[in-house]
Amino acid sequence: MSETKSPFRRRHAPHEVGAPILEVVDVSVRYNGRQALDNVSFRLTKGERVAVVGPNGAGKSTLFKVIAGVLDPAEGEVRVAGHCPGGHICIAYVPQRNDVDWNFPVTVADVVMMGRVGRMGLLRHSGRRDWAFVKRCLDTVGLADLADRQIGELSGGQQQRMFIARALAQEAELMLMDEPLTGLDVASQESIFHILDTLRAQQVTVMVATHDLNMAAARFDRVMLLNKRLFGIGPAAEVFTPDRLRAAYGEHLRFVETENGIMLLSDTCCGGGDH
């Protein structure tokens, strides 16, 4: 790590040995008097990959912002490696694609370098070692060739990989990805899962918000069913039961009884990734 001693350096919370990477205890959030999250509790172990599913407005982004320490819960507590998230710089939040200004005059490498800012200290400009670090992160996600492109020139999958590289540059240990797979073709989704596999080898814990129940069931260690309150967290087979899904989604999900059992007719909200 290239850290300099500067009077402006902020002290960051240490990671407590043995503490779970993430522990959410009785968290509630209210927006303008409306309940966004209601008494949510769970814990994640290091290196886990968890899908967060639920209808639009279920509070997935809100949950991520609380975990990242960007938003304070009205009640309850979040602990990342034993300390409150506000002290950590190891939590990366990958924004929804629509929330990014793709015309902003920055290159792919510039965006990845932003991940280093927390490690560099105030008043220091990025040096050769920082750029070498950024290069390695870009190599990991296979974007080294596009380092000097303006970000608007990237495809959807490349945009997501750029943000993963930024999380790597941040040396993130907990990654929160807000619908990274929405609107991507199968090949792009595969390449992202491939990168997530390498992250797992590095013990990076990943939470992914998604609308794709199928993919959540197939590609994640555990799934979390959320609609303001927690309707279940665990293996997909235990969580994605008709009763629980109906309870969480209400009218947004249709079930058809067939001879082979119950068929699920997809999450009706906001398309993009749905076929």
Place this chain on the structure above:
Amino acid sequence: MDGLVGIVIAPLQYGFMLRGLAASVMVGIVCATVGTYVVLRGMAFFGDALAHAILPGVAVGYLVSGSARGPLFWWALGTAILTALGIGAVGKEAKIKEDTAIGIIFAAMFALGIALISRTQSYAVDLAHFLFGDVLGVSAGDLALTAAFGGLVVLTVVALYKEFLVISFDPILAATLRLPSSLLHYLLLALIAITIVVSLQTVGIALMVAMLVTPAATAYLLTRRLPLMMALAAFLGATSGVIGLYLSYYASIASGAAIVLVCSAFFLLAVLFAPGRGVLTNRRAKPSQ
């Protein structure tokens, strides 16, 4: 060629022209540097409002100190920084939309300024002076203040380059990196305030927003690299200042207006001819996504 050289050199025999040129170049550079963030963060209305809101400060300074010009700078500076921070706080706390809050504060302050100045006998002349600037009346002392504070602004923007970049591009990243986002935001507002005060005498209150926004917007059309955008904006701002001043000298046009018109002409050229992106040079349809 002799004629052209003569045209360029002739005005330089006057001290007021030399000082005016120096002031225009500095103001062009400082405004464009800060203006880059004004454009990228969509703060044009804030800049315009802030410029208008310093009028009461200038007016009080003017009434208190008589015709002495020195103290005006400090009165303007104090008002600008207070108003900038005030608007920043209102935007965060208020129950109404931020642009509405800015509109209310800006008009109220501007009205107060006009009311104060209207008590003086040379009302119309004084008001016109503040509204439209008087670059040819810049003194050596004014120049020194412009250089000192303008230099401070540019140095701060350069020193905090990566922090301002992060809070502008991705506020949530800034929060997860635990950057002091609020502090940086208020600092940026203060820098815009200082920039406006520094430029007050060159372009005046009414046209200030053009110096902040137009060269930066022109540069935005020409490049997609932030450092280049800043440098290009500074170059365009300074060049517009020089060309505008000559235009003012030979065509007897008000200097502030001349400078802004040149800025606008550059912008128009960029809109039409920007490589690959201009109206007349667009090589592809809008990129998907």
